[in-house]
Amino acid sequence: MSAAVHALELQGVSRSFGALKALMDINMKVGPGERRAVLGANGAGKTTLFNAITGDFPPTAGRIRYFGEDITGLPAHERIRRGLRRTYQSSQLFHGLTVLENLFLAVRGVSRARFSFRRPGRNDPAMEAAEEMMDTVRMSHLAHTSVSELAHGQQRQLEIGMALAGAPRFILFDEPAAGLSSAERTELVAMLRNLPEHIGYIIIEHDLDVALRVVSYCTIMHNGAIFKEGRPDEIEQDPEVQRIYLGSGHG
Amino acid sequence: MASVIEETPRESDGVLARLVRPVRWYHLVIALVLLVFPFVSTGFWTVQIAAQTFILGTIALSLMLLAGYGGMVSLSQLTIAGLAGYMVAVFGGASGGLGMFWPPIVAIPLAILIATAFATLVGALSVRTEGIYTIMITLAVGMAFYFFVLQNREIFNAFNGFAGLRPPPVLGINWRQPEYFYFLSLTVAAFGYFLVLYLSRAPFGLALQAVRDNPRRMRALGFNIQAHRIAAHALAGFIAALGGVLMVWLNTQISPGSVGLGPLISILIIAILGGILHPIGPFIGALIFVLLDNFAMQLIGGDRFNTVIGLMFLLIVLFSPDGVLGLWKMARERLKASKKPSADW
Numbered sequence: 001m002s003a004a005v006h007a008l009e010l011q012g013v014s015r016s017f018g019a020l021k022a023l024m025d026i027n028m029k030v031g032p033g034e035r036r037a038v039l040g041a042n043g044a045g046k047t048t049l050f051n052a053i054t055g056d057f058p059p060t061a062g063r064i065r066y067f068g069e070d071i072t073g074l075p076a077h078e079r080i081r082r083g084l085r086r087t088y089q090s091s092q093l094f095h096g097l098t099v100l101e102n103l104f105l106a107v108r109g110v111s112r113a114r115f116s117f118r119r120p121g122r123n124d125p126a127m128e129a130a131e132e133m134m135d136t137v138r139m140s141h142l143a144h145t146s147v148s149e150l151a152h153g154q155q156r157q158l159e160i161g162m163a164l165a166g167a168p169r170f171i172l173f174d175e176p177a178a179g180l181s182s183a184e185r186t187e188l189v190a191m192l193r194n195l196p197e198h199i200g201y202i203i204i205e206h207d208l209d210v211a212l213r214v215v216s217y218c219t220i221m222h223n224g225a226i227f228k229e230g231r232p233d234e235i236e237q238d239p240e241v242q243r244i245y246l247g248s249g250h251g
Numbered sequence: 252m253a254s255v256i257e258e259t260p261r262e263s264d265g266v267l268a269r270l271v272r273p274v275r276w277y278h279l280v281i282a283l284v285l286l287v288f289p290f291v292s293t294g295f296w297t298v299q300i301a302a303q304t305f306i307l308g309t310i311a312l313s314l315m316l317l318a319g320y321g322g323m324v325s326l327s328q329l330t331i332a333g334l335a336g337y338m339v340a341v342f343g344g345a346s347g348g349l350g351m352f353w354p355p356i357v358a359i360p361l362a363i364l365i366a367t368a369f370a371t372l373v374g375a376l377s378v379r380t381e382g383i384y385t386i387m388i389t390l391a392v393g394m395a396f397y398f399f400v401l402q403n404r405e406i407f408n409a410f411n412g413f414a415g416l417r418p419p420p421v422l423g424i425n426w427r428q429p430e431y432f433y434f435l436s437l438t439v440a441a442f443g444y445f446l447v448l449y450l451s452r453a454p455f456g457l458a459l460q461a462v463r464d465n466p467r468r469m470r471a472l473g474f475n476i477q478a479h480r481i482a483a484h485a486l487a488g489f490i491a492a493l494g495g496v497l498m499v500w501l502n503t504q505i506s507p508g509s510v511g512l513g514p515l516i517s518i519l520i521i522a523i524l525g526g527i528l529h530p531i532g533p534f535i536g537a538l539i540f541v542l543l544d545n546f547a548m549q550l551i552g553g554d555r556f557n558t559v560i561g562l563m564f565l566l567i568v569l570f571s572p573d574g575v576l577g578l579w580k581m582a583r584e585r586l587k588a589s590k591k592p593s594a595d596w
C-alpha cells in the first residue's frame with residue numbers, strides 16, 4: 001500500500017441524461033475526515049455528482065472508490081450501510097411521522113433488524129441512538145411533533161439528523177442552508193464544526209459565508225466539469241471565480 | 252395497579268404501567284357501555300346493530316390498515332372476508348359444494364389461513380402498482396372472484412351459495428345467542444383494533460407509513476418496500492378473514508351476492524365515512540352505515556338506503572376528507588384555538 005486510502009476517489013466519472021451530459025470526466029480525491037465544498041451555479045451538476053456517489057443515479061462511466069472499495073455498482077442502501085450518507089436538496093422526510101420516528105427509522109435502516117412487529121422498548125438501542133441524534137440537531141423538544149407541522153428550517157435540521165443515523169463515515173450535504181434564517185445558519189455552522197473529526201463531508205452550498213467557514217478545500221464546478229480547486233482563501237480571492245459565480249449572487 | 256397513579260414515567264416501568272398510562276376516562280366509559288350494552292338492549296340491537304357494526308368495522312379496519320398506513324386502497328378486502336366465509340361453509344359441512352365435514356377446530360383456522368394466503372397473493376400482485384392502478388387491480392380481483400363463485404358449482408355451489416350456516420357450539424356454548432355472539436364479535440373487533448393500534452407504532456407500522464410518505468427515501472435507507480407492503484396485505488387479509496367468518500355466521504348464509512360489487516364498495520364507504528387516520532374510524536363508519544341500513548326506510552320512507560348513504564358519503568368527503576374522525580379533529584382544534592388567547596392582536 002503506497003498511496004493513502006481516500007475516503008472518496010472518483011476516476012473519470014460521467015453521467016448523461018439522454019443527450020445531456022450532466023457530469024463529464026470528474027476526477028476527485030477526498031481524504032478521510034476531509035471537509036470539502038462543491039460550488040457552482042445552478043445546473044452545474046453538483047447534485048448529479050452526489051447522486052452518482054450515493055448510487056441514486058449511478059454514473060454512466062468512471063469508477064468510484066470509497067475507503068478503497070470500488071462501490072460504483074453497489075445499490076444505494078449498500079453504500080449507506082458502509083457509512084456513506086447524504087441529505088437531499090429538498091427534504092425527503094416522512095411527513096406523517098414524528099421527528100423521533102423519522103430518526104428511529106433512519107437508525108433502523110442501517111441496522112440489521114429492519115423488519116419487526118415488536119414495538120421498541122425503553123432501552124431499545126435504535127431508539128436511544130435516535131434520541132441522541134435528535135439532541136445533536138437540537139430537536140429534542142420536538143420529539144413527538146409530526147414532520148408536517150415543522151417549520152422549513154426545522155425540516156432542514158431533521159434532514160441533517162437523518163444523515164447522522166448509525167455510524168456515518170462520510171456525509172454529502174446538498175444545500176443544507178437553503179431557506180434558513182441567519183440565526184439558523186449560524187447554528188448550522190456550529191453543528192457542522194462540532195461533528196466528530198473522523199467524519200468527512202462534502203457540502204454543496206451557495207452561501208459562501210457558510211461554505212467557506214466549514215471546509216478546508218473547495219471544488220468549483222461548471223457545466224458538469226471541475227473548473228477550479230483551491231483553499232477557501234484562494235477561492236475567495238480568485239478574480240475569475242468572483243466574476244463568474246460569486247459576484248452574481250445566488251445562481 | 253399502583254402504577255396507574257404515578258405521575259412521571261420511570262425507567263423501571265413495567266409492561267402493565269406502560270399499557271395503562273394512555274387510558275383516558277372516555278375509554279373507560281366506552282368499555283363500560285360496550286360491556287353492559289347486550290344486557291340492556293334487545294336481541295335485534297345486540298346482533299343486527301352492534302355485532303354487525305363490529306364485523307363490518309373489522310373488515311373495514313383491514314382496509315384502513317392498507318389505505319391509511321400503507322397508502323394502498325384495496326377494493327378486495329370484502330372478497331378476502333367472503334373467501335374466508337365461503338371456506339368455513341365448504342369445510343364445515345354445509346350442504347352442497349365439496350361437502351366436507353371437518354370439525355370447526357380444523358375448518359375455521361383453515362378458512363382463515365386460505366383467505367390470508369389469498370390476500371398475500373393479491374398483495375404481491377398489486378404492490379408494484381400505485382394509486383388508481385391498485386384500486387383497479389383489486390377491483391378486478393374482487394369481480395373475478397364474484398364471477399368465479401357464481402359459476403363454480405363444485406366448490407362454491409354456484410348462485411345458490413350456502414345457507415343454514417351457524418357458529419358451531421364450541422365449549423358447549425350456543426354462540427347464536429345474542430349476548431354470546433355479541434361478545435364474540437366484540438372480542439374479534441377489539442383484537443383487530445388493538446393489533447392495528449399496536450403495530451402502528453411498531454417498526455413495521457412506522458416503516459409502512461414511511462413507505463407511504465416517501466418510498467424513495469425508504470428504499471435508499473435499505474428497507475424492503477415490497478416486503479412491507481405485502482406483509483401489510485397479509486395482515487389486513489388475516490383481519491378481514493376474521494371478520495368474514497363472523498359475517499357468514501351473522502347472515503347464516505353466503506352466496507355470490509355477498510361478495511358482489513355492492514358489498515365491496517360498502518367496505519370502502521364505511522372506511523372513508525369513518526376515517527382512515529385511526530383504527531377507530533372504520534368502526535364509527537360501520538356504526539353509521541349499519542344504522543342507516545336499518546333505519547333509512549323509517550326515516551324517509553321507501554327503499555332509500557342507497558340515496559341516503561350516497562349523500563352522507565358525498566357530504567363527508569366534501570367537508571372532511573378524513574371522515575368523521577376528521578370532523579372530530581377539526582372540532583377539537585377549533586375548541587383549542589378559541590381557548591387560547593389570540594397572538595395576532
Ligand SMILES: Nc1ncnc2c1ncn2[C@@H]1O[C@H](COP(=O)(O)OP(=O)(O)O)[C@@H](O)[C@H]1O
Pocket residue numbers: 017020022040041042043044045046047048049
Ligand atoms: N434525473 C435527471 N433527469 C434529467 N436531467 C437531469 C436529472 N438530474 C439532473 N439533470 C440535469 O443535469 C444538470 C445538472 O443538474 P444538477 O446536478 O441538479 O445541478 P446543480 O445541483 O448543480 O444545480 C441540469 O441540467 C439538470 O437539468
Ligand SMILES: [Mg+2]
Pocket residue numbers: 046047048089
Ligand atoms: Mg442541486
